[in-house]
Amino acid sequence: MYKSIVIGTGPAGLTAAIYLARANLKPLVIEGMQPGGQLTTTTEVENFPGFPQGIMGPELMDNMRQQAERFGAEFKSAWVESVDFSERPFKVNVEGMGELLAESVIISTGASAKYLGIPGEQENVGRGVSTCATCDGFFFRGKKIIVIGGGDSAMEEASFLTRFASSVTVVNRRTELRASKIMQDRARENEKIQWALDRTPVEVVTSETGVKGLKVRNNETGEEELIEAEGVFVAIGHTPNTGFLGNQITTDPTGYILVKPGTTETNIPGVFACGDVQDTRYRQAITAAGTGCMAAMDCEKYLEGHMVHDWSETLNK
Template sequence: MYKAIVIGTGPAGLTAAIYLARANLNPLVIEGMEPGGQLTTTTEVENFPGFPQGIMGPELMDQMRKQAERFGAKFRSGWVQEVDFGTRPFKLTLEGGEALESETVIISTGASAKYLGIPGEKENVGRGVSTCATCDGFFFRGKKIIVIGGGDSAMEEASFLTRFAASVTVVHRRDELRASKIMQDRARGNEKVEWALNRTPIEVSTDEQGAVTGLKVRNNATQEEELIPADGIFIAIGHTPNTKFLGGQIVTDEHGYIIVQPGTTMTNVEGVFACGDVQDTRYRQAITAAGSGCMAALDCEKLLEGAMVRDWSETLNP
């Protein structure tokens, strides 16, 4: 029996673990399939406060983990396959069938960027391929960039990247965009944005040193293949929140993101909290995730102390 279990070890989960451990709640942290979260696939992080010279993503996560361990947090490898939030204590079943019980649970399982599944893509993440313009755009000053996608996120990232890049080429497999008219108009009105529509990405091209040189695409009208030169490729086809294991016991939006009471991290189940990208559809930054992890730990601590007033579940479960 644990007082608190944290599921996930990105910036949100590790910050929650630090706060819970310092409150002598002895949390157990389940590492999941990607210990450290998305930052472990990032090279240099320059926008996390406290590191004026920047810090490597894996190193930042390792330091946060050590800080949590210093105060008494325990870590368990593996991932949660099933949960039972029907009654407290809550029950969690890990891979292999191991069962755990806890008075409270903090869900910080994040959201995974969607990938195209083409050669040269995942192996070059952090080395010219990115899924976050606000994270990595700075590294491509004066460079040629490709943004893959046709929705609002792609248009927003393309417009944002023009602050740094010499040019931004939007690649989309259809000849029409899915983005809203206002977002399309904004991108089309930007002289730095170029268009390669009705083209299907085939492969990320690199040179002998492993540097990204462009994107090989197929022209859907002519079936001919061509190479679009670029120094960086940003994939903007959406994210998938890691919430399937919850089995519908936690209220989510139509995309699977957990809904929390505004201004808190409380879900529809008393004693279950959510923080980080699993409930954030807007910011998706390491620092905002860490901040929400702090909130989740404080909310959790208050509930365990009996100081939290609950009426949110009635709103989500009329």
């Protein structure tokens, strides 16, 4: 029996763990298959407060983990297969550990960026390939950039990247864009944005110095061509990591967890959500950390009046 189990790490889960541990709630953190979350796949993080010279993503996550461990948080590298929130204590089924019981649960499993699955893509993430313009746009100042996608997110990323890039080429496999009219109009009015529509991405092409461009296929002629660029931003959406919940938590139509406005409370009392798994708008390390703090404080307040297990003997040991 645990007072609280945190499912997932990243800035949200680790911040929640720090606050829970400092409150003497001795949380168990289930790290999943990618401890530290998406930041472990990035290189330098320059927009996280407190690091004027920047910090490497994996180092930032490791520092947060050590901070949580210092206050007594327990970590397990495992995969949560399923949960049962029908009654308290809640049941969390963990691969290799069996069924764990918890008086409260914080879900911080994040959202995974969608990728194309083409050659040269995954192996160059953080080395010229990115899924976050806000995170990485600064590194491409004065360079040519490609944005792949045709929705609102792609238009927003392309417009944002023109602040840094010498030019931005939007690549979309269809002739028409899915983005709203206002977003399309805004992008089309930007002189720095060029268009390569009705093109299917085939391969991210690299050289010894990094990304060289994107090979695309003209869907009308079948011919392949290389669009030169030093950065490729994939903007085809994100998938929240909520499949293991088995529809027990209320989500929006795309799977993001819905929380009570101004809190991290889900539809089930005692279950909280923080970070990108409930954030469809900001998706930044600092905002995720902030909601992790909120989740821990919401959880602590909840447990004050809803303990189902006498912890006095355990705490006195």
